[in-house]
Amino acid sequence: EKRTVSQIEKNGYPDSIYINAAKIFQGIHTEKNKDRMLVQYGDNSESPMAAFKDEHSRRVSYELAFSALKYQDLLEQILLDSGAYPCYSIPDELTSLLVVMLYDLQDRKFQERKIFDGEELVAEVQEVGDYLYRYITKLAAALARCRIKHDALSIEYFVPETIWKQEQRASALPLCVWINTFKISLEDAIKDLEMKGLAKVESVSDFDHYTFAVDQHCHDVLVFPSSLREDLLNLDLFADCKLLLQ
Helix, strand or coil: CHHHHHHHHECECCHHHHHHHHHHHHHHCCCCCHHHCCCCCCCCCCCCCCCCCCHHHHHHHHHHHHHHHHCHHHHHHHHHHHCCCCCCCCCHHHHHHHHHHHHHHHHCCCCCCCCCCCCCCCHHHHHHHHHHHHCHHHHHHHHHHHHHHCCCCCHHHHCCHHHHHHHHHHHHCCEEEEECCCCCCHHHHHHHHHHCCCEECCCHHHCCCCEEEECCCCCCEEEECHHHHHHHHCCHHHHCCCEEEC
């Protein structure tokens, strides 16, 4: 199941991911002063909390929401410059969904998203998706104009400095992983990781790339180099919730 979701991500996400990411974004987006508030996000305080079918869906939803948050100013500017906003057919309560889906659309180089067999469609996601595709040329042009104006090779240029510094610090920190002892023992987790080509070392100071260590204070915690993040999250140990990223 996890491999199927990963395959979908290359062409977009299932509708449920967009809905959950939009709910998360609604709660964390930057509120601006009224004199600077050109994009309205409506009031979703009565909206139910996001419901995730599994841990992988939760992680992907949060990653998408926080990616949209990093580029909120840029995404709002693209919507305004392209004329896609204000959009009177899309209520303010769906603006978060509009921003989240716009981030994903530009991340896919404005290529159409593939709908997979058996995917449960959500009317709001289909409506917002169709709306964005009607403006796809103008949205791409607005992004290009913005990059030219700021002489930016990529959208990473538009990440706020405070967030960029936080990411730089976070990227250098080792990854801490809890062992779910209800599903696997420390010994079996180590054996499984070693079978996958990772070598156990004594401490963080001994790290090479494909290495890990048992935390010296918490023996149900493993520590990995930060460079292994994506490799780890693609392991069955994480898909089966036997290991949990802290």
